[in-house]
Amino acid sequence: MTAASPLGELLAVFGLRADQLARRLNDMSEALGRPERVHTKTPYKWLRGEVPRSPWRSLTALLLEQELGRPISVADLGWPPDDLECAPATTGLQTAWTTAGTLRAIRAVADAGYMDRRSFLLMLGASLTSPAHEWLVAHPTTSLAQAVGTAVPAQIVDDLDAITARLRHMDDQLGGGPLLRLIHEHLRYVTTLLTQGRYDDTTGKRLHATAAELLRLAGFTAFDSGQHGLAQRYWVAGLHAAHTAGDRALGANIIGFMSCQAKDLDGGREAVLLAQTARTGYPGGSGRVTAILELRAAEAHANDQTATTTRRATDIRRAIDTAFDALQDPRPSSDDPGWSYWMTDTHAHGQAGYCYLRSGDHQRARHHLRQAVKTDTDSREGALRQILLATTYIQQPQPELEPALSYAHRALGTLSGQVDSARCRSHLSRFSEHLAPYRRNTNVRTFLDQVKAAKEPSTRQHT
Incomplete structure (x- = not known):
């Protein structure tokens, strides 16, 4: 050179x-x-x-x-x-954990537009875990009432939350890519009410919680479509909003998603620290929320290469067992927040299967993933579970091509015809890499050609 x-x-x-x-x-x-x-x-x-x-x-x-x-x-x-203009993901978000600071953070994200021309650089290491630790120790906010502006009736907040719930379910079925614009515009409207509306303390808390959940959802759709720095911006602002609303469950859930992203980006240790912070910051009360946080911790431990094999296996098993126990909690389901609807036995089996696959326990992984694919096979999560189940057959000591290709074909059909998810396509690409040694097999070659043909036309090589 x-x-x-x-x-x-x-x-x-x-x-x-x-x-x-x-x-x-x-x-x-x-x-x-x-x-x-x-x-x-x-x-x-x-x-x-x-x-x-x-x-x-x-x-x-x-x-x-x-x-x-x-x-x-x-x-x-x-x-x-x-x-190309690059900026740190924390641009405009390094603000106090106060009501005024929260509004600055929300506006820094909402006012920028969902197609912000800037490319945001990922937070890594201590810069990633710092917002979560600040949330953990921040002092509670006082009254959120605003005395001037246009009145915001409680019924309006009910309507806003109903729209948010529909957007969540649309994301489940379609994937994050197409929905980010809709979610962002809804967030901008809520932000306008927060900054220009007149409301009492109760309505103020609800509006902040609504904004926090929209920021959480926008962050996930950005993450699901591969916009990782943008996802972090939404989540940090959402963490501020959840804190101002006094909603510890929602704040812990946002940190759980930050942990999920970190483990996907090979930040295993940061993922563990975030998952532990989320657990510590949530006082309990909802079996579903507890299960969500425990399974995030299990995923983090499954990707933590700094721990010994024995320690990883113990931590994974303990977190998974705690999650399933929490789902059987006999306490009233009214304690479960509306956004936790997706944590079911089916979803728990899917996450448990992923954890055991990552730790190399293919038998346990297959058991859980088979339970997970019994229902909901045509959604994003259904496609992901089928890819993971296919992977258990190809990664085991004696690979089995026929069942691996069977499940992978089902996943490819969903991703090609309905679901837009860069995250799922990434898992499918990794599965395809595992198939490469068997390319002489006609069925394998046919499948790999179909995967290549299904790739986004926007993904291209510049020479």
Whole structure:
């Protein structure tokens, strides 16, 4: 590799080849929720003087800046600027845990628009866990009443919550991608009521809780469609809103989703810390909420590579057992918040199966996943469970192609015809990688060709 160009000199500092740079750039583009991918040979052309297309100029400068720990601009690489604007996910959200601070955080997200042109950089490490720890120790807020503005009747909040509930169920069936715009516009309306309305303390708490759940849902739809930095923005603002509403269950649930994202992005230790914070911050009362938080913890432990095998297995089993016990809690279901409806025995089996699959216990994983696919096979979660069940057959010591392909075909049919979920497609891609050694098999080759044909047309290579 030549060091004649500024790029070559910087790559030489930390021993990165041009093809390795391409892979790192593709990872960064995916984490930012962008569709572009660069061929592994293309950066060699940049070393010979060719100017990269947008957004690779900005992404390359950003990657080098993160690696070297000092500012690197596009101009430093000898290139003209491009139109990509990056910002930390916490931009505008580093605010006090007060009513005024919450409104600033909500507006920073809601007023930006669901198609914010900025690409938001992921929070990692301590920056990721810090908002959760601040939520845990923040002082409760006082009266939320506002004395000026247009009156907000309680019935209006009932209607807003009914709309939010419908959006949740639409997300279950369609996946996150198509719904983010609808959810964001609903959030903007609620934000307008919060900032310009007149209401008493009770209505104020309900409005903040409504905003928190919309922010949670928007974050999940962004996460499900691969926009990870944007998802974190929604969730941090949602955590502020849940705190102001005094809703510990909702705040803990948001942190549980942050943990889920962290484990998907290989942040196993951060996922564990977030899951533990959520457990600690929730005082109990709802069997479903307890089950949600315990299964998030189980997933985090299943992905924590810093723990010993024995410790992981113990923590996973304990959390799963606690979750199923909580679902059998005889206390009245009226203690369960409306947003917890999705935590059923079926869903618990699906998450338990995932955990055992990640820990290599294929027999237990298959038992739980078979229970999970008995119903609800045509939704996003149904497709995901079928992919995971297929994976148990291909990862076991003696792989079985026929049942693996059978379940995978069902999942592919759902993802091709109904559900838009980048998260599910990612799981399907990983399953396809496990099939690669068996490509000589006609049925395997046919399936892999179908997966390739079903990929989003917007995912493309830039050369």
